[in-house]
Amino acid sequence: MFWTDKLVGEIKEKYTEKIKAGKPLVIRDEKTMSGRVHVGSLRGVAIHGIISEILNKQEIANTYLFEINDFDLMDGLPVYLDQGKYLPYMGYLLCDIPAPNGKAKNYAEYFAEEFLGVIKQVGFNPEYYRSSELYRAGKYNKVIKIALENASKIRAIYKKVSGAEKEDDWFPLQVKCEKCGKVATTKVISYGEEEVEYVCKEDLVKWTKGCSYRGKISPFDGNAKLPWKVEWAAKFKVLGVDIEGAGKDHSTRGGSREIAETISREVFGHIPPFNIPYEFFQVGGKKMSSSRGAGSSSKEISNLLPPEILRLLLLGKNPNKVIDFIPDGDTIPILYDLYDKMAAEYFAKKEGDYQRIFSLIHASEKIKERFLPRFSQIAFLVQMPHMEIEEEVKEIKGKKLSGEDRKEINHRAKYAKNWLTKYAPEDYRYELQEKEIPAGTKNFSADQKKTLQLILQYVQSQEKLDGQLLHSKLHDIKTEIGINPQDLFSAIYLSFLGKTSGPKAGWFLSVLDKEFLEKRLAEASK
CATH class of the missing domain: 1.10.10.350 (Arc Repressor Mutant, subunit A)
Structure with a gap:
């Protein structure tokens, strides 16, 4: 049984009563828009997206929510930004920072636009919302109040679960300073019925300075934010989340997921969602980061791989297995060869994982049979100017090409040229020595x-x-x-x-x- 079907079976077993009642299951994922979104973030999108697709095909009501987290803090400067321009915004909410191009609504929207386009290209269609919208609409007001009233209990949970000790005067909230606009530098020092007293401390964090302002403000309607582990638990509660996976680094014992789940149960009174822990997506053996220069962006990789091959890369392995993608190695030709094997089994109507994966990686149910020339052969042929690609593929096939065959040839030739231009190793780069013998x-x-x-x-x-x-x-x-x-x-x-x-x-x-x-x-x- 393929991993997707096993997971869906477990989900159906856990939520039998809710499904019987016809209530939609809520699936959730998110991405903090702190910079260019790397391809690694697509793994969560794909895992949650494919679960939603399978449930839809089984006529099980569900909603796939995807949060554009624009209410997090800028706590690091991506290397590709104008450092002088953006250094003053360290500690601000991402939604309060101007966009690099001066056109998008804000910094977070600038990077979200590109990523949402990639998600659509790969064939997933979640329901999007912004974190800032929930805060400003008062959706978190109730959980903020509960968190403040249970500050000591939350401190105890941090210590019990992870060993992290919070100071006795620590409150699970940071407000937006009314004077300088920063959030990272503020510390709540007391809590009344409708207001919190806070100070914007100059030395609260090492990477930016506060303005020393002291004041009182309502913590509601977007004036403040919860620390992210508490906020994660709040999202479970406020959105009624049933299914939400998390990366391996969050899902370890004593990690952020366990803290969030404990707060969800013991403070907010909400049963945590079904977890799908998943391993890292590495490019060339390196874990992805959105703010550092390492790795390849989701946009770059979506231009390098067609949707069906990118979906194969994202979904072909069990979530508990690392994906190691090496664009400048032989990963891409190997992926195409694997795709071709799966296609052969699918069209031969052989039952098994290959047939199942092939059906899942195609967003459309109408998959037309066609001849599939090896990607490595196409990559060679596009480098031979004296050769007519369609004629050579016709020879390989051994009979006349169909219209679908020609579409596939052109499709593969387009991506082969792009790969050869940007990433292909020397082993795949050829120049026929016609004039002189080497x-x-x-x-x-x-x-x-x-x-x-x-x-x-x-x-x-x-x-x-x-x-x-x-x-x-x-x-x-x-x-x-x-x-x-x-x-x-x-x-x-x-x-x-x-x-x-x-x-x-x-x-x-x-x-x-x-x-x-x-x-x-x-x-x-x-």
């Missing part, structure tokens, strides 16, 4: 030359070359001469590409112009 051929051994002579004889004996048959012949020649496979294949690639590696040799030689192929083999085997 200098490396002068160093060929007697066995390498003999091998090329036998290949030439075979090529001359064939009216038309078949890549698979030629590849089998290469292995026969290898056995006949007793040459090391590495020496055989490096001789082929050096003769034509000037490098020791290349695409599948039999297919590669079969797509070359036959006259050029014979001439070069004759030259290299002298």
Whole structure:
């Protein structure tokens, strides 16, 4: 059973009564818009999104909420921002900071616009809301009051769950300073029925300074915010969340998720939602960060991978497995090969995980069967200006191309060109050495030359070359001469590409112009 179906089964078991009553299950995810959103954040979007899709197909009412968290603090400056311009905004709410382009409503909206476009492109359609909207509309007023009245209990929960000790005068709230506008620097020092007294401390945090203002203000209607672990519990309560996963770093014992769940139960009286802990999404072995320069943005990767391949990347592994995406390695060709295997099983109507995953990674239910040339072959062909891609793929297929086949060829060629331009490693970059024979051929051994002579004889004996048959012949020649496979294949690639590696040799030689192929083999085997 594929992991999505196992999870949905557990969810249905937990919420049997609610489902029977026809009440919608509430699924929630969020992203703090502190900077460019990295591709790692799409894992949560996809996990929650696919659960919602499966429930919809089973006619189980649900609402997939996605929070654009614009009510968090700027506590670090992304490296790509104008540091001088944005340093004064450290400690402000993200919704109170101007957008980098001067056009978006605010800083958070500027980065949200791009990410929401990516989510749509990948095929998920959550119901969006802004954190600031809930605060300013008074949706958190009740839980803010409960939190202030239970400050000592919340302090005790922090200590019991994580060992973190809060000072005896700590309140679970920070207000927006009426003088300087910062939130990060304020400390609530007392709480009355309708107001809190606070001070904007100069040295409360190391990364920005307060203005020393002291005053009283209502903590309601967007004038203040809860610290995020308390706020997380408040969101469970206020939105009635039933299903909400969290990254591995939050879901460890004594971590933020356990603190939030305990506060939810013991302070707000709300049963915490069904958790789906998920592992990191790493790019080149590095965990993603939105404010640092590391990694690739969700926008960049969505331009690099078509929706079905990106969905495969996000959903193909169980949430408890790390996704390690290496765009400048062979991850992308391997993903395409996996997709092609799944497609073959899907269209052959074979039951199993491959068939199930393939159906899930296509947002549309209408999946048309078509010929799928290997991505690595397309990546080679787009680099050979003398070759007509459709004609070469027709030869690989062995029969006439359909309209759907041509669409797929163009689709893959577009993404192959983009990958080759920006990320592809040297192993996938080729330039056919047509004008002059590469200098490396002068160093060929007697066995390498003999091998090329036998290949030439075979090529001359064939009216038309078949890549698979030629590849089998290469292995026969290898056995006949007793040459090391590495020496055989490096001789082929050096003769034509000037490098020791290349695409599948039999297919590669079969797509070359036959006259050029014979001439070069004759030259290299002298």
